[in-house]
Amino acid sequence: MAMAHHAACDHDHDHHGVAGAALAAELAAAESRCAAADQRLTPPRRRVLELLLQAGQPVKAYDLISTFAVDGPPAKPPTIYRALDFLEKQGFAHRIESLNAYVACRKEADGHAAAFLICDCCGATREIEPKASAEIIAAGAAAGYALTGVTIEAHGLCGDCRG
Ligand SMILES: [Zn+2]
Ligand SMILES: [Zn+2]
Ligand SMILES: [Zn+2]
Structure with a gap:
């Protein structure tokens, strides 16, 4: 999505x-990562990853449902949710709870801790290294988690948007 205008500014x-x-290179890399992990980047999984990468920002599941098919009827919701579930588990996407949306992850590690800087005006989201995660995990261990x-x-x- 490019040049979306927001009423707030x-x-x-x-x-x-x-x-x-x-x-194309990102998708090819995703396919080889899947193959190396004995997983398959099926056409629906590949298409959802493509949409997330193209968006470059968090996307809600219902937007993925409506843009999934290039022509023809929109995708069935379970197809999208299953693809998102796969992409999340394989480390290609993160779910951002506070936005109820999904964003592509372009790091090469699966299951990593993640931190997001989220703009409440335009939705621009940047994934950063979660410096505090080791402390949180240690605090969790101390509490028995x-x-x-x-x-x-x-x-x-x-x-x-601060501009
Ligand atoms: Zn990530
Ligand atoms: Zn912004
Ligand atoms: Zn703005």
């Missing part, structure tokens, strides 16, 4: 998704 929002050769994941979601305004 008077500037345009330009989200930088992945396109063209870069997109074996934590398997930490996701931090920080809200505010991005540099463009």
Whole structure:
């Protein structure tokens, strides 16, 4: 999605998704990662990953449902949710709870702790290294919890929207 305009501010929002050769390369890399893990990037999984990469920002499941099919009827919701579930488990996407949306992950590790900087004006979301996650996991261990994941979601305004 490019140049979406938001009523809350008077500037345009330009989200930088992945396109063209870069997109083809990301999808090819995803296919080899799946093959190496004995998983299959089926056409629906591949298509959902493509949409997330193209968006370059968090996308809600119902937007994926309506944009999934290039022509013809929209996708069936379970197809999309199963594909999202797969992409999340394989480390290609994260679910952002506070937005009820999904975002592509372009790191090469699955199951990593993640932190997100989220712009409440334009929705621009950046994944950063979650510095505090080791402390949270240690605090969890002290409290008797074996934590398997930490996701931090920080809200505010991005540099463009502060402008
Ligand atoms: Zn990630
Ligand atoms: Zn913004
Ligand atoms: Zn803005």
